Amino acid sequence: MSAADTLAAQQVHLLYTDHHGWLYGWLRRKLGNTCDAADLAHDTFLRVMVSRCLPAQLGDEPRALLTHIAKGLVIDHWRRQDLERAYLEALAHLPEPEVPSPETRLLVLEALYRVEAMLRSLPARTREIFLLAQLDGLTYQQIADELGTSLITVKRHIRSAFGACLALG
Template identity: 55%
Template sequence: MPATLAAFPNDFSFPSMPDRPPTRSVETLYGDHHGWLLGWLRRKLGHAGDAADLAQDTFVRVLGRPGDVEEVREPRAWLTTIAHGLVVDHVRRRTLERACMEAIAALPEPQAPSPETQLLLVEALVRIDTMLDGLPPKARSAFLLSRLDGLGYAEIAQRLNVSLSSVEKYMATAIRHCLALR
């Protein structure tokens, strides 16, 4: 028989997760530090809307690790570490979008894609960037040099100052990573 909402207590703790830490510590962390984090992000990004989005994303990450909250000795340093990673991702994606739009704008008028196609291109680039997020830096660089710059493995090895077999391993890692995310 399917569960109904009446089967769950009002505090939204689920019976199937008895060892889940109380959400009170997350609530306290949010109440005590959300305003500060929002200000920190606003100063970093210079845009209130983006700051609000990333503050929310930071606390979504915190909710994904509720057991960690009670062990944190320096909550602002911990929140800053999480938020900094999100800021780096955000800036990288914005830079990628801007570069794509500038490249499209530089095309002669008859070759310029429609606004719909431009949006699809930007979305595809952001998805690719997200797919590559989890790769080690050298595997990511090797993959981008191969796929975007069209370099062969020997040229990539020279650029990255690694052996040819290392490039082969990096490429295998990158391709497996991308296939796993499909």
């Protein structure tokens, strides 16, 4: 380990010892759950370490950056909970023989999380056009007519959305 790496590790350790308790308390109040608060506090500091942003570079307000990162993680956490709740509600309506195994449910949830994140990353217009085609079953011409745009524009947005789908792997 180089001297720079050692210094960075010491700075992260100091940041952690100075602010972890505060961040954990803030997250606990926000989430109302100690386990999720502990996980997200850990993930927040992990993001700081991965970003290679040295605590010394954070200036006088390291809590502002920690709060910013943690807020994003909380929003992602709530999105995942909403998605999981909707999936479990849909499963509740299935006949017993058709209910997937716990392993399959976990795989489906992970795929849903990836798809939801991909859809969220699309520009709003592309997402709208893609969902009109995929969920509402509208033809490209119907979408163009409904949105008052050209057919070629609809096709361009659909192609972009399908490219994002393919990138999911």
